[in-house]
Amino acid sequence: MNILSCGAGMQSTALALISCDQTRSKVVHPQVPRYDAIIYCDLGCEPAWVADQVRFIERACVDCNIPFYILQSNLYQDYMQRFGRQRVSAMPFWTLDEQGKAGRIARRSCTVDYKVLMIQKFVRYELLGYRPYQRLRPEDIGTSFLSQPTRYVSKPISAYRDGLGTKGLLRL
Secondary structure, three states, X not given: OEEEEXXXXXXXXXXXXXXXXXXXXXXXXXXXXXXXXXEEEEOOOOOHHHHHHHHHHHHHHHHOOOOEEEEEOOHHHHHHHHOOOOOOOOOOOEEEOOOOOEEEEOOOOXXXXXXXXXXXXHHHHHHOOOOOOOOOOHHHOOOEEEOOOOOEOOOOHHHHHHOOOOOOEEEO
């Protein structure tokens, strides 16, 4: 099963549109599969142009009979309700140094907590039909999703919690 984790940026939009095009005509770009599903995780605080882009991608997918799923995440609400009271997932805020100049971006974990894990659970339980704690069937081992088309990574999701990043093809 080939699944695209779509962020509605340039790379994932291009992959989605190429995949759509390849359902209508011959395969021109064999590196891009014909996706079985495309998933977008809405964090609830994206600018309006992102919503427009998601609708554009969704229309293209519907026209080509590629299932397009929008998952609703509650990152912003969780952050506002929990900040200062309990653990919150780190968001990528820019910091200021002692002189008030732009520092560096704060380390983040929200991508794993609010996108990657949510999409993994959706694929496992909704698309593949597993129950919690059920073992993977041999034919589903290797079912994966592409979050960024830059490199292949075959590490468990726990490896991403220690700052190694979330790019690549993740095994479920």
